[in-house]
Amino acid sequence: xxxxxxxxxxxxxxxxxxxxxxxxxxxxxxxxxxxxxxxxxxxxxxxxxxxxxxxxxxxxxxxxxxxxxxxxxxxxxxxxxxxxxxxxxxxxxxxxxxxxxxxx
Amino acid sequence: xxxxxxxxxxxxxxxxxxxxxxxxxxxxxxxxxxxxxxxxxxxxxxxxxxxxxxxxxxxxxxxxxxxxxxxxxxxxxxxxxxxxxxxxxxxxxxxxxxxxxxxxxxxxxxxxxxxxxxxxxxxxxxxxxxxxxxxxxxxxxxxxxxxxxxxxxxxxxx
Numbered sequence: 001x002x003x004x005x006x007x008x009x010x011x012x013x014x015x016x017x018x019x020x021x022x023x024x025x026x027x028x029x030x031x032x033x034x035x036x037x038x039x040x041x042x043x044x045x046x047x048x049x050x051x052x053x054x055x056x057x058x059x060x061x062x063x064x065x066x067x068x069x070x071x072x073x074x075x076x077x078x079x080x081x082x083x084x085x086x087x088x089x090x091x092x093x094x095x096x097x098x099x100x101x102x103x104x
Numbered sequence: 105x106x107x108x109x110x111x112x113x114x115x116x117x118x119x120x121x122x123x124x125x126x127x128x129x130x131x132x133x134x135x136x137x138x139x140x141x142x143x144x145x146x147x148x149x150x151x152x153x154x155x156x157x158x159x160x161x162x163x164x165x166x167x168x169x170x171x172x173x174x175x176x177x178x179x180x181x182x183x184x185x186x187x188x189x190x191x192x193x194x195x196x197x198x199x200x201x202x203x204x205x206x207x208x209x210x211x212x213x214x215x216x217x218x219x220x221x222x223x224x225x226x227x228x229x230x231x232x233x234x235x236x237x238x239x240x241x242x243x244x245x246x247x248x249x250x251x252x253x254x255x256x257x258x259x260x261x262x
């Protein structure tokens with residue numbers, strides 16, 4: 001059970017910061033920062049720069065992604081923005097437009 | 105202005121009403137649960153449908169068709185909080201536009217005016233500072249000679 005859940009009916013305009021993991025099912029516009037994992041579920045809309053640990057995306061992100069760990073774009077994910085992470089997977093069926101920086 | 109149940113900047117302790125804040129949540133349950141965890145902080149506006157629990161900190165307005173719960177240790181600072189039901193066990197600062205019940209439990213701190221036509225329940229040990237706009241029926245014995253036989257007339261106090 002995640003410590004912070006932005007539910008499907010919820011919209012946040014602003015800045016979300018968390019020391020723990022964050023699950024987005026609704027909409028976040030602005031900035032999303034987590035010290036732990038971030039999960040953007042199917043149907044979620046994130047129009048924000050995302051900083052965090054391991055990031056799993058099945059919804060939509062418009063913004064730059066920076067992860068201290070891995071980024072997994074699941075089938076159905078839609079990401080427009082640059083991704084900076086140590087590891088990244090893009091599943092068949094994920095849409096992605098942007099640059100990948102794996103810090104090599 | 106000064107008559108009526110106004111209690112600005114005073115510590116007010118009233119026993120809770122029998123009316124329960126729980127179970128009165130109208131709708132919104134289908135939208136799923138939302139939670140701002142203890143380690144999380146939101147600066148900005150939160151809007152939408154469904155229940156929201158705040159265990160961390162929120163700095164910004166909240167407009168919710170559903171129940172807002174501010175858990176123990178949770179803190180909300182806003183200009184306006186517009187929800188159907190509000191249950192506070194933590195700290196809330198802002199104008200409360202609540203159509204249903206505002207329930208301040210023991211140990212909670214609430215600062216702000218309560219408007220929106222809802223009802224307020226303060227538990228023993230809750231701290232409250234603000235104005236309450238409430239409509240209620242005056243008991244017959246307080247109606248004076250003008251009241252007559254009816255069980256009390258609608259009193260609109262401000």
